[in-house]
Amino acid sequence: MIITLLFILLTLLIYYASKRLYRWSPKVYLTPLLVTPVVIVLLLLVTHVPFHSYNLGGKWLTAMLQPATIAFAVPLYKYFDVLKKHAIEILTSVFIGALMGMLSSALIAKWLHLDVSLMDSMIPRSITTPIAMNVSSLIGGIPTVTAIVVIMTGILGSIIGPLIIRLFHIDNDLARGVLFGTGAHGAGTSKAFELSSISGTISSVSMILAALFTLCLAPLLF
Amino acid sequence: MKSIVKGILQIAFFILVSFVMNVITDFFHLKIPGSILGIILIFILLKTKVIKLNWVETGANWLLAELLLFFIPSAVGIIQYKDLLYKNGIQVVIVVILSTGLVMTCAGLVAVQLAKRKERKKAL
Incomplete structure (x- = not known):
């Protein structure tokens, strides 16, 4: 105690x-x-x-991560009009990002000669932990290893995201939100909220969409 | 003082919802985690005006502001996997850095292009 x-x-x-x-x-x-x-x-x-x-x-x-994740419903509700207005841009770019996440993780892991179970564990690493662990077990990965790689993605993504924004001069709130939510799940989303509430909200939606896309696509692809 | 009590009660509400959602996902063996169901539920309740925004807003803002705190023990937990890290740590970090860079660049630039195209269409 x-x-x-x-x-x-x-x-x-x-x-x-x-x-x-x-x-x-x-x-x-x-x-x-x-x-x-x-x-x-x-x-x-x-x-x-x-x-x-x-x-x-x-x-x-x-x-506490779970109740905190549920709290994303509040900004989602507050900015629903913005989300509806940009639905197509968000859906398309998150879809491409989520696909890129799985394919590039698998290919780079293969290129570095990592063994198959480690590669499979890394495929869902961009998305939120519970769904990533789920996907991992569906495609032959090790869920606990996936959880570690997911948290690494969160930490490194919060560092890489701002660098990419600077490198490509991404000054659009929508694109910044999509970038963080698709690339670095909740940790990225918290970074996106630092930029603006709109970016943060778009990031939370992107995080959820990326997780759902990955859940549906991964068993088909791997 | 009143707002502190309000915030704590609202956080307790989110904890309760999360607990109930987990019971539901376990019971029905759902593949979607309870927290995602919880987001959908609270969103619908707000949309249908069953609950008012100011009943949950303070608590939600607190939770979201401290989101990173809740990731910390999992990050510390990486030390349990010393063997994996000694053996493949560098490669794993390379995969994460390169792949995350690619995901963010693709998703970000596609979103920029699509937003620009929409702006142009509107201008015509």
């Missing part, structure tokens, strides 16, 4: 500190999603605390 609370508090403390750091110096690599886990991992390694002890507290925070 005390350990549980202690690790929840520790996570909160480091998270809010890294949020302040990010506000003070908003560099892409200082995102709290990278800084917080790195600090916690180092602390666990130094103090020899095993992950399962940490996760006694951590799992409660992970559990």
